[in-house]
Every structure is written in C-alpha cells, then in structure tokens.
Amino acid sequence: MSDLEQAKRAVVEEFAMFDEWLDKYEYLIELGKQLEEFPVEHKTDDRLIKGCQSRVWLDTTVRDGKLYFKADSDAIITKGIISLLIGVYNGRSAAEIAADDFSFVDAIGLRENLSPTRAGGLASMIATIRREAEANV
Amino acid sequence: MTIEQIRSKFPQLQETVYGKPLVYLDNAATTMRLDASVAKWNEVSLHTNANLHRAVHRMANLATEEYEGARKAVADYLGADSREIVFTSGTTASLNLLAFSLGESGLLKEGDEIIIAESEHHSDIVPWQLLAGRKGLNIKVLPVDENGKTDLSALKRMLSSRTRLCCVAQVSNVLGLVNPVKEIASICHAAGCLLCVDGAQAVAHLRVDVRELDCDFYAFSAHKIYATPGVGVLYGRFSLLQQLAPWQGGGEMIETVKWGGTTFAQPPHRFEAGTQNISGVPALVPALEFLKETLADKELLENQENIKAFLLDELQQIPGLRLYGVPEDPSEKVSLFSFSIDGVHHEDLALILDKMGVAVRSGQMCAEPLMDRFGVTGMLRASFAPYNSLQEAQYFTDSLKKAITMLK
Numbered sequence: 001m002s003d004l005e006q007a008k009r010a011v012v013e014e015f016a017m018f019d020e021w022l023d024k025y026e027y028l029i030e031l032g033k034q035l036e037e038f039p040v041e042h043k044t045d046d047r048l049i050k051g052c053q054s055r056v057w058l059d060t061t062v063r064d065g066k067l068y069f070k071a072d073s074d075a076i077i078t079k080g081i082i083s084l085l086i087g088v089y090n091g092r093s094a095a096e097i098a099a100d101d102f103s104f105v106d107a108i109g110l111r112e113n114l115s116p117t118r119a120g121g122l123a124s125m126i127a128t129i130r131r132e133a134e135a136n137v
Numbered sequence: 138m139t140i141e142q143i144r145s146k147f148p149q150l151q152e153t154v155y156g157k158p159l160v161y162l163d164n165a166a167t168t169m170r171l172d173a174s175v176a177k178w179n180e181v182s183l184h185t186n187a188n189l190h191r192a193v194h195r196m197a198n199l200a201t202e203e204y205e206g207a208r209k210a211v212a213d214y215l216g217a218d219s220r221e222i223v224f225t226s227g228t229t230a231s232l233n234l235l236a237f238s239l240g241e242s243g244l245l246k247e248g249d250e251i252i253i254a255e256s257e258h259h260s261d262i263v264p265w266q267l268l269a270g271r272k273g274l275n276i277k278v279l280p281v282d283e284n285g286k287t288d289l290s291a292l293k294r295m296l297s298s299r300t301r302l303c304c305v306a307q308v309s310n311v312l313g314l315v316n317p318v319k320e321i322a323s324i325c326h327a328a329g330c331l332l333c334v335d336g337a338q339a340v341a342h343l344r345v346d347v348r349e350l351d352c353d354f355y356a357f358s359a360h361k362i363y364a365t366p367g368v369g370v371l372y373g374r375f376s377l378l379q380q381l382a383p384w385q386g387g388g389e390m391i392e393t394v395k396w397g398g399t400t401f402a403q404p405p406h407r408f409e410a411g412t413q414n415i416s417g418v419p420a421l422v423p424a425l426e427f428l429k430e431t432l433a434d435k436e437l438l439e440n441q442e443n444i445k446a447f448l449l450d451e452l453q454q455i456p457g458l459r460l461y462g463v464p465e466d467p468s469e470k471v472s473l474f475s476f477s478i479d480g481v482h483h484e485d486l487a488l489i490l491d492k493m494g495v496a497v498r499s500g501q502m503c504a505e506p507l508m509d510r511f512g513v514t515g516m517l518r519a520s521f522a523p524y525n526s527l528q529e530a531q532y533f534t535d536s537l538k539k540a541i542t543m544l545k
C-alpha cells in the first residue's frame with residue numbers, strides 16, 4: 001500500500017472510532033485548533049476558496065515537485081476539515097495528488113453529514129487542492 | 138389551547154433528527170404546515186379542481202368560489218376590501234410586482250427618491266434597486282440604531298419633496314423588533330410619501346389590520362403562517378392599485394385583446410396573469426382561521442411571552458453574546474433572536490446545534506447590509522412559533538452553551 005493510501009486509511013480508521021457525530025466534530029475542532037498559524041497578510045482574496053459559506057484561505061507552495069499547503073478559516077469545523085485534507089496531501093507530489101480520487105472523504109461520511117452548503121464548501125476545497133496539483137504536474 | 142393540542146396539528150413536529158426529538162426554531166424561514174391547511178390543499182386538488190373564471194362548468198364554479206372565497210377571507214382578516222388583495226407566489230413576488238408596476242405607472246419620475254430601512258430583507262431591497270436603475274431613482278437608507286431600532290427622527294429629516302415611497306418591514310427578520318408602522322405611515326403621508334410594508338415576519342406574531350396601520354401596501358407569504366409555499370399576498374389601497382400598470386401579461390388580466398391595443402382588467406385581476414395557484418390559495422383559509430385563534434389564545438400568548446422573557450434574560454447572560462434587536466420593552470419584540478458570540482463562528486454553532494436536534498438559521502439571513510451595519514459576517518437566529526414550548530427554549534440555551542464550550 002502506498003504511503004498516501006496509508007494516510008487515508010488512518011484517517012478513515014480514526015473517524016470510525018467515534019460513534020456519535022458530535023464526537024467527530026469534537027475531533028475536527030481539535031484538528032482545527034492544531035492547524036499551523038496562517039499569516040494575516042496571506043489572507044488575500046486570491047487565496048480565498050470560493051463556494052464556502054465561511055471564509056477559507058489556502059496557500060500552496062511547491063518545492064521539488066511537491067506541494068505544501070497552509071490554510072485557515074474563520075469557522076473552526078471548516079478549519080478542522082481542511083486540516084484533515086492537508087494532513088493527508090501535504091508534501092506529496094503534484095502528480096500523486098492530481099491522480100487521487102479523494103474518495104476517502106466519502107468513506108468517513110463527511111459529505112452527507114455536512115449541510116448542503118458545507119458540503120459545497122468541501123467540494124470547493126477538494127477542487128482547489130486538485131487544481132493546484134494539476135497546475136504543477 | 139395547550140402546547141400538546143397545538144403541536145398535534147403539526148405532524149412534522151413529531152419527527153426526530155439523528156435520533157433526537159426535532160426542536161424546530163427556524164420558524165422565521167418557514168413555519169411547519171398546519172394539518173388543516175394541507176387537508177384543504179388535498180380537498181380542492183382531489184375534488185374541486187378546475188381552472189378559474191374561464192368556464193361555465195360546475196367544477197370551474199367550485200374552484201372559482203374557493204379561490205375568490207380565499208381572497209375574501211384574506212381581505213376580511215386584514216380589514217381590507219377584496220379588490221385590494223392580489224395573490225402572488227410570495228412576499229418576494231409581491232414586492233417585485235409592486236416595484237415594477239409602480240415604476241411603469243408614472244407615479245415615480247427620474248430623480249425621485251425611495252427610502253429603504255437598513256434592516257430590510259434582500260427581497261425589500263433588490264427589487265427597488267432594480268427599479269431605481271431602470272428609472273433613475275435615488276435610494277436613501279433609513280438607519281437603525283445600535284439596538285436595532287429604526288431612527289424615526291432620521292426619517293423625518295430624510296423625507297423630501299422628491300420622496301415618493303418608503304419601504305420598511307413591520308418586523309425585521311433579523312432584529313425581531315416591531316416597527317411603529319402607524320407612526321411611520323403618518324410621518325410619510327404628511328410628506329406626501331407612500332408607505333410599503335413588508336409584513337413577512339409580522340403576520341405570524343401580530344394581528345394585522347391594514348386600515349389601522351394606514352399603510353399603502355402590505356406584503357406577506359402564506360408559508361410563514363402555516364399554509365403552503367408558493368402563495369403570497371399583496372395588499373394595496375384600491376385607488377393606488379387602479380393607477381398601477383400591469384406586471385405580467387397573459388390570460389385573465391385583460392379586458393379586451395386587440396392587435397390594435399389591449400385593455401386591462403381592474404385590480405386585483407390585472408395583476409394575476411395566467412393560471413393561478415388554485416390549490417395553494419384556498420389552503421390559506423384554514424391557516425388564517427388558525428392564526429386568528431393563536432393570536433387570541435391566552436395560554437399560547439402567555440407561553441410566547443414566557444419564552445421571550447426567558448431568552449431575553451438567559452441569552453444576555455452568556456459571556457461574549459451580542460444580541461441584535463434589543464427592545465426597550467419586551468412588547469416591542471417578537472420571539473425571534475439573532476445574535477453572535479465573540480470568537481465563535483455562527484456556522485460552527487449551527488452545525489453542532491443541528492446534531493443536537495436543534496434547527497436554527499445561521500449566516501447573513503438575506504440582510505447583508507444589516508450584517509455590515511453591525512460589522513459581522515453572519516449571525517445565529519432562533520425564531521419561535523406558538524407550538525414551541527418553554528422546555529424547547531431551555532433545551533436550546535443548554536445546547537447552545539454546550540456548543541460554545543466545545544468551540545472555545
């Protein structure tokens with residue numbers, strides 16, 4: 001199993017430990033709080049992900065063909081979700097990210113447990129990460 | 138009526154979400170459907186369905202009686218005349234109709250002004266902006282103060298000889314404060330300005346009489362008073378409606394149609410082109426009867442007052458909570474509470490409350506200018522109906538406190 005597959009499986013297993021969605025949120029909130037600080041001067045409109053109810057900024061840097069993400073949001077659960085995505089994809093090659101199907105998000109039931117507007121925001125986050133990857137392949 | 142009795146009329150209140158009882162506090166967005174209203178919809182759809190006015194057959198007569206009977210019921214309820222009641226698809230359609238038809242009527246001329254309250258719903262802003270763009274009108278914004286109260290002294294100062302129309306909600310969907318419409322009407326009329334009242338939020342909470350309010354236009358939606366979606370009302374003074382141009386052209390809104398020129402029906406039919414909501418409009422009648430009952434029922438009114446007093450007190454004790462729409466006296470507010478909490482995002486709160494079974498609204502609530510006024514990107518809103526209990530209000534504040542603890 002590739003390293004990326006392992007990382008995704010770890011997230012799925014972690015999520016499966018919680019029976020209640022409230023506990024899953026608690027976990028996401030923790031992840032959100034742990035997210036590395038995002039410089040205020042990076043909170044620019046070009047880093048804003050469109051289609052989210054709350055504001056989400058994503059900053060991508062490329063080093064040796066690998067992508068490194070930093071992100072922030074004014075809503076903490078959203079921040080937890082983006083933190084989860086970053087945790088899986090950070091430091092991976094553009095080609096590997098671009099080829100991935102992001103289906104682990106469905107496996108943890110994230111999409112159907114967010115309100116339609118939030119799920120739309122999640123889709124936008126995934127689309128942005130994928131676009132960044134494709135642009136750098 | 139007891140809470141149990143009223144709740145039994147709304148089957149959806151028995152639903153559970155994520156295994157928890159549904160606590161529905163998004164009544165300002167739309168109320169639950171009344172069983173009698175849905176039954177009426179079924180009855181006319183399944184037994185007296187036909188198109189209106191057009192045919193001589195028995196079913197067409199029955200359908201027309203149901204529809205025109207509903208118009209009479211709305212008129213009686215509002216203290217108006219049947220000819221003054223236009224059926225639309227909702228408040229939004231009512232206001233768009235009015236904006237368009239006023240614009241084409243010659244009553245508004247380039248350079249004229251419209252005053253709009255800062256606390257208006259987008260439905261009571263955008264149709265006027267569109268009109269202003271088409272006709273070269275100026276929009277002036279009537280401010281609200283820090284507590285959300287409409288500034289009537291500003292209104293007096295703003296009215297000029299060019300001001301033709303003032304648009305305010307009787308109750309704002311964010312602030313829940315009751316605007317003194319009667320007083321606003323007298324200020325406007327003294328300056329030769331018409332008053333259009335958005336009643337979408339008020340009808341569920343206040344016994345509305347348009348003659349008593351002395352407004353020129355009044356709009357509301359059926360789905361916010363327990364009836365079905367897709368039905369709305371525009372009340373207009375008959376003498377004014379007569380001066381308004383048609384909005385949409387089509388069947389039933391005409392007098393005669395000739396290639397050389399078409400003439401139009403009298404109000405209200407002038408504004409009801411095409412096949413109308415022949416099932417939804419009659420379903421408004423049982424809802425109005427029920428509404429009248431709830432607004433006169435001591436037990437239900439007392440329950441609402443208790444909920445309001447409880448929340449006004451309880452919410453303001455939560456550290457970092459900022460309530461928007463703080464009344465000088467509780468009677469100036471309906472049981473609708475919008476607030477923000479320092480350091481906690483409204484979307485996070487709504488998401489967690491949802492998982493606890495509590496349905497509340499979060500976001501801009503179709504009132505972006507008001508969000509800007511208070512310097513927030515959104516708020517959380519809990520809005521109550523007579524079928525909500527004090528226990529539900531308590532469950533809501535307990536859940537809210539838990540959610541805040543999780544998020545802080």
Ligand SMILES: Cc1ncc(COP(=O)(O)O)c(C=O)c1O
Binds near residue numbers: 258
């Ligand atoms: C004050 C106010 N005006 C207008 C509207 C629009 O009503 P509708 O969506 O039924 O047309 C609403 C509903 O949210 C409202 O609260």
